[in-house]
Amino acid sequence: MAQLTHTSPNTAPRAPGPRFHRAWAIAVAAGAAIVTAGAFTTVPGLLVTPLHDSYAWDRGHIALAASVNMVLFGLxxxxxxxxxxxxxxxxxxxxxxxxxxxGALLTSVMTRPWQLAAYWGVLIGLGSGCLTMTFAASITSSWFDKRRGLVTGALSSSSHLGQLLFLPLLAWAVDHYGWRPPVVTLAFVALAVTALVxxxxxxxxxxxxVKPYGAPEFVPKPAPAPGAARRTLTVLFDAVRTGPFWLLAGMFVICGASTNGVMWSxxxxxxxxxxxxxxxxASMLSLIGIFSALGAVLSGWLTDRFDPRRLLTTYFAVRALTLLVLPMVLSSTVTFPLVVFVVVYGLVDVATVPPVIALCGRVYGEDGPIVFGWTNSAHQLGAGASAFLGATARDLFGTYDVVWTTLSAVCLVAALMALLVRPPRHPRHVPA
Structure with missing residues (x-):
């Protein structure tokens, strides 16, 4: 079949080459960047006890850095x-x-709590916030015409892969060498991945x-979009005047509070x-990451076949039950009940993402991805609040039991909220 071409100032399409498509190399580079960013998300949890013991800093002050990081990550x-x-x-x-x-290198030489918030919270929060599911969506939409779902799912799971790969090693290094060497090591890993990118x-x-993977014809590169930031805000201002947005954002506030907000810190x-x-x-937390990745893939498959609202209700109800029993299964050793908790909790950890993306698309049409981006920001606001309030509650009550019980209760609220989302018959379009 003859190749279709377009007259364009962009690079002309090349003749058919080997079977390996450049898009897969692009996906590998993107995945490496997301894995690296994911590795940084769990480090604050490993630093709480060492910094508390070394500097006598309050746990709440230490967790503030994680909160700032999560909020900026989302925004x-x-x-x-x-x-x-x-x-x-x-x-x-x-x-x-x-x-x-x-940010990591500066953290290794800090001496004050505000510096932890500035370096780990602000610098790493801003940097890692650029390497999220929005980045994954940009890669797949540009480079893949086919296999988009597969690549999006793989890239979305890459953050958890970073936690899986690095967390046990970082925990071991903190235990044997103190907290500074692992932080410096991560900084050099980020620089190495920069070279790969x-x-x-x-x-x-x-x-x-080249053509996008699976595309029938060459696609010219679009011109820079100077109005993209304005459209992002316009879509937000329109969406906040609708009920479904507040339900979706409210669910994701609770989702963030009851997952990475409390767990990673x-x-x-x-x-x-x-x-x-x-x-x-750390090994248990990594195991949660493994089953989170599996749960995300399974949830995507289920979302294609069942009502996303009912799936969300099920996920939040299961999460509420697991958090309620967590104080009863935590112990000094890894036990079978704790492993059961890790597996079940992990399966519903990131499972909420595909149904929420689907609902954003059904309600807001072509603006659904932008609305999901803002909904994900709400997720990180909840995560940031939970990281700080969870550590503060531990300082006040001397235990985390009240934290798990409270989060269990609010997850039941989210389960009910999911049923109230009413997608219109015709997806709404927010004008650019």
Whole structure:
């Protein structure tokens, strides 16, 4: 079949080459960047006890850095997508990785709690916020015409892969060498991945003269979109005047509070309270990451076949039950009931994402991805609040039991909220 071409100032399409498509190399580079950013998300939980013991800093002050990080992580994502449209994906990703590396290196020489909030909270929060599911969506929409679901699912799971790969090693290193060497090591990992991104990542298939993977014809590179940031805000201002947005955002506030907000920052110190070794606690958290990735893939398959609202109700109800029984299964050693908790909780951890993306699309049409970006920001607001309030509650009550019970109750509220989302017959379009 003859190749279809377009007259375009962009690079002309090349003749058919080998079977391996450049898009897969792009996906690998993007996945490496997301894995690296994911590795940074669980480190604050490993630092709480060492910093508390070394400097006598309050746990709440230490957790404040994690809260700032999570909030900026969420708020950065929608604007990072607009910036990628404006100056290119590659430049934004390189800048984000350098920012993360600098933040980690500065953290290793800090001496005051405010510096932890500034370096780990602000710098790493801004950098890692550019490397989220919004980044994954940008890669798949540009480079893949087929296999988008597969690639999106794989990239969305990459953050948990970062936790899986790095967390046990970081916990072991903190236990044997103190907290500084692992932080510096992560900084150099980020710099190494920066080099990989510079080598492999490109903004668009037209930059290297190829078609998107599975596309029938060459696609010219779109012009920079100077109005992307304005459209991002316009969609938000329109969406906040609708009921479904507040239901979706409210559910994701609770979702963030009951998952990475409390787990990535407070799991290790909570397990320590029960006498569990840091390495064992980190291994359990990594196991949650494994089943989170599996749950996300399974949830995507289920979302194609069942009502997303009922799936969300089921996920939040199961999560409420697991959090309620957590104080009863935490112990000084890894037991069978604790492993059961890890498996079940992990399966519903990230499972909420595909149904919420589907509902955003049904309610807001072509603006659904932007609305989901803002909904994900609400997720991180909930996560940030939970990280700080969870540690503060531990300081006040001397136990995390009240935290698990409270989060269990609010998850039941989210389960009911899911049933109230009413997608219209015709998806709503928010004018750009």
């Amino acid at each position: 950065t994502a929608p604007f990072a997508a607009a910036l990628m449209d404006r100056i290119g994906i590659r430049r934004v990703v390189v800048g984000a990785l350098v920012l993360v590396a600098v 510079l080598l492999l990542l490109r903004d668009h298939p037209a930059d290297v003269g 407070n799991w290790a110190p909570a397990a320590h309270d029960h006498g569990m070794h840091a390495t064992a606690a």
